[in-house]
Amino acid sequence: GSVMFENAADVMVRFRSEKQTNKLGTLMEITKGNDLPDDQKRPLCLEYDFDEWGVRGIRHGNLADFPTLTLKDNMPLADQILHYLRDEAGRDSATSIARTLNAERAYVAQILTKDSRFSRVGKAGKEVFYAVTANVSPEES
Numbered sequence: 176g177s178v179m180f181e182n183a184a185d186v187m188v189r190f191r192s193e194k195q196t197n198k199l200g201t202l203m204e205i206t207k208g209n210d211l212p213d214d215q216k217r218p219l220c221l222e223y224d225f226d227e228w229g230v231r232g233i234r235h236g237n238l239a240d241f242p243t244l245t246l247k248d249n250m251p252l253a254d255q256i257l258h259y260l261r262d263e264a265g266r267d268s269a270t271s272i273a274r275t276l277n278a279e280r281a282y283v284a285q286i287l288t289k290d291s292r293f294s295r296v297g298k299a300g301k302e303v304f305y306a307v308t309a310n311v312s313p314e315e316s
Contacts, residue, residue, distance in 0.1 A: 185209045193241040193277075199223040200241030220244065243276055252278055253286045256293070257307060266296050266306040 187207040193200045203219045205211065222236035238244060243255070250258075255276050260267060264275075269287055273280035287293045287305045297304040 186211070191244050193243045193275075195241075197225050198240075199225070200236050200244055202238070202241070202244040252276070252282065253290050253292070256283065256286060260293070260305065261307045266304045268302045268304055270302065272305075 184207060186205060186209070189202075189204045189206045191202045191204075199222070201221045201223070203221075220236035220238050220241065221233055222240070223233050224231045243259070255278075256272055259272060259276060264272075267275075269284040270280055272278075272287075273283040276283070288295075292308055293305045294308045295303060296306045
C-alpha cells in the first residue's frame with residue numbers, strides 16, 4: 176500500500192447523495208482521470224425509487240430534482256441555505272432545510288435567525304417558516 180494513494184490513482188470519483196421521501200439521488204463525478212477524454216468526465220446522476228418492498232427502479236436522474244448534489248463542498252452553509260430558499264423552495268422551515276441540506280437543525284436555525292438575508296415569513300403550529308429577505312440580490316450570494 177501507498178500513503179500517496181491519490182497521486183497513484185488513475186481515476187478518482189466523488190460520490191454524493193441526496194435523500195428525498197421515496198427517492199435517492201446520487202451523483203458521481205470524476206475528479207481525476209489520467210488519459211480520459213473530457214467527454215468521459217461528465218457527471219452521472221442516478222435516481223433510485225423506493226416502495227414498501229425496497230428498490231422499485233433506477234434511472235438516469237435530473238440534477239434539477241436534487242438541488243444539493245451540485246453544491247460545492249466549500250460553500251458556507253448560510254450560502255447553501257440562501258441558494259436553496261431563493262432557487263428551490265421559496266420558503267421553508269429550519270427542520271426541512273436541515274434535512275434537505277444534510278445539516279444540523281440547530282445550526283440552520285441559528286443562521287436563519289441571525290443572518291439578515293433571511294426573514295421569518297410565517298408559522299404553522301410550532302414550525303416557523305423563513306424566506307430570503309426581499310432586498311437581497313443574487314449578487315450577494
